[in-house]
Amino acid sequence: MKQSSKLTIRDLVTIGIFTVLIIMFGLIVSMVSRIATGGLSILISGGLSAFFSAPIYLLLSFRVGKRGVAFLNALLRSLMYVIMGVPHVLLIFIPAAILAELIMTPPATAYKSLGKTSLSWAVFSTFNALHGPLLFVMLGAKYMMEKAPHSPSTERLALMLNYYYNPWMIALIGGLAFVGGLVGCLMGWKLLHKHFVRAGLVKL
Template structure:
């Protein structure tokens, strides 16, 4: 049985807050860079974003090593979107965080320090993350798209959003790409961060 405390401390909340904002920034940068191919790759974009932010998540999750990390990540992300004027994203990302926590629920506490379990949790989080844009389109309609994209691009994105096949595809792509990102990230953790003693 693990004797490690499972209660988050002040330093943990600070670390989670900083890393969650960093993940948001990385996802935003990658998403912006992929905007020119949005018309062809919208279902893949969320997964690609999470592929690159996987290393940040794993460092945060393994370093803290306690329950609630991925839920707080979802909460912080949702709050940022709510501040930006999309309050729908708050309950959406909280739900994604709860899904990630469910993946980590079984165990004696050591699972929060296991790269494999945390990778599955982040991939599950990513599965819902993958349809966040679709959810926004469904609730807010064409106004959101037309404020940011051309009418032609908006039409293409609506076609993706209202296709059950593409919604399921986006969830699958996001899960797989996030998991692959975690695989690459875990190799970096072992070679650099764990070897240097930065995380245990």
């Protein structure tokens, strides 16, 4: 029996659950990174989150395997910031979600492709890591600080302003997220084959 190419209620629930897991895992990685590295976390937390969350996303992508997974995952992740009172992230996340989904074309084969799934995840992870710097540049630091749900310390704010307006630092943040996403997917691919394919939870 041929599998439907349209998302079902079960698929939507699966996307929702896995996206919540990705959000929670990313927050934990970011908090640990901040505690362990202090101000350096501004540069590396995006890359670390992309790396450690990649296996979860890879499992989601291969398990559902239909058009809309990348877009809905990105959209749901943006809603977290909207709920926190920062709707401006939609300026970054909506284009990123569309681009991530377009990479997964054609969906019938792309959602079974390690290469395209990894690229889609890496691209979105790059936008995710850069949403702070991009919003600071687009809307201004003063405006963003007024809208921030939690104001950073004076020391951390100084570092953010130093990094976010430095092209080399922005390139470093984005580059680490992109590479972290790719390498994380390679690690996830091995875990997928070792555990989930053998258990029959994922069919490739």
